[in-house]
Amino acid sequence: MKGRGIRFLLVAAMAALFILRHDDWLASRDIRVLGLPASLTWHVGLCVAATLIMVLAVAFAWPRGLDDDEPQGGDS
Numbered sequence: 001m002k003g004r005g006i007r008f009l010l011v012a013a014m015a016a017l018f019i020l021r022h023d024d025w026l027a028s029r030d031i032r033v034l035g036l037p038a039s040l041t042w043h044v045g046l047c048v049a050a051t052l053i054m055v056l057a058v059a060f061a062w063p064r065g066l067d068d069d070e071p072q073g074g075d076s
Helices: 002-020 038-060
Strands: none
Touching: 002 038
């Protein structure tokens, strides 16, 4: 059950990022954050969050035994 719970949370986080990527409320304003337009800063934050989610997905949701070096067939 532990693996299914983590996978569900990762899928939910990816879905949330997909919804949050729309920045219509920032596009029409001339606000600067850290010297960058607020919309660009928002997308930088989304890229960092997506990177962290993908690192967690590989660490916790990657299927075990998928990348073993030993061949599975009887050819050898």
